[in-house]
Amino acid sequence: MGNEPIVGPNDDRDAESHSEATAETEAETGADADIDTETDGGVRPYTVRLELVDEPGELLRALSPISDNGGNLLSIHHERGNITPRGHIPVEVDLECPPERFDDIVEGLRDAGVNVIQAGAERYGEEISVVFVGHLVENDLSETLSRIEAEAEAAVLDLSLAAPDGTDATSSARLRLAVDSGRTDAALESIRSIGADKDLTIVEPLLGGEA
Structure with missing residues (x-):
């Protein structure tokens, strides 16, 4: 029995304090993870300005890459009274999507031959x-x-x-x-x-x- 460790009266309190500190650290880590998840997740609004040829079906062709890449349309505004120098119609599209899908939407529009004038706040600054x-x-x-x-x-x-x-x-x-x-x-x-x-x-x- 001489080899058994001697447990003093303060050891139990130290163990309890360590357990509480560990629990608090884990809780804080979990809270931080929840905050990061909320920040990274969900959808965000974006505005995309396009130039479209005034032909039947042109708008539908331009909108398809948005829905195909996970975007949700919010509003569409035609500027028919403001024809561009090349005779195209400016169209402003408000949409929402997960941030990680926005570049795919813009790339999909360009791949479809749509002239993207502005996409997001950082474009064409x-x-x-x-x-x-x-x-x-x-x-x-x-x-x-x-x-x-x-x-x-x-x-x-x-x-x-x-x-x-x-x-x-x-x-x-x-x-x-x-x-x-x-x-x-x-x-x-x-x-x-x-x-x-x-x-x-x-x-x-x-x-x-x-x-």
């Missing part, structure tokens, strides 16, 4: 204005705009064309573009390349301001 000078109409202005959207990854928000001597002569076009935050330099580099291909002069903005 900067605007720039540039001026093209040259034979714009002769060089196919519509194709130039398409290349800007595709190669510069920019959205054409507004276009003002000035051709005082007729469309066959030198003209100028002022474009207001929306680009992703931090991509202004890359977008301008692509625009310079497009201008060089079409023998157009580009007047660029100064220090991120308007041209």
Whole structure:
């Protein structure tokens, strides 16, 4: 019996205190996990701006990728009185979805050939204005705009064309573009390349301001 440990009167209290501390730690850990679950789970609202061709079935084609990727439509707003420079209709779609599905929805829209102008607060966070000078109409202005959207990854928000001597002569076009935050330099580099291909002069903005 001489080898048995001696249990003092304070040992029981120490054991109880340790058990209570362990229980409190586990409870706090569980509470933190519940908070993280509430933060990460559920759905959140998003707004997506699109440009659609004014043709039958175009809206349905644009909405399909949203529902196919787990999004729920909240509202749809057509801006028929605000036709874009390319003759498209701006459409604003409010939806809700789990945060981890939003990128899939945007990718699904683009894969379906839908022109996504803005998707979420972080998309197209900067605007720039540039001026093209040259034979714009002769060089196919519509194709130039398409290349800007595709190669510069920019959205054409507004276009003002000035051709005082007729469309066959030198003209100028002022474009207001929306680009992703931090991509202004890359977008301008692509625009310079497009201008060089079409023998157009580009007047660029100064220090991120308007041209």
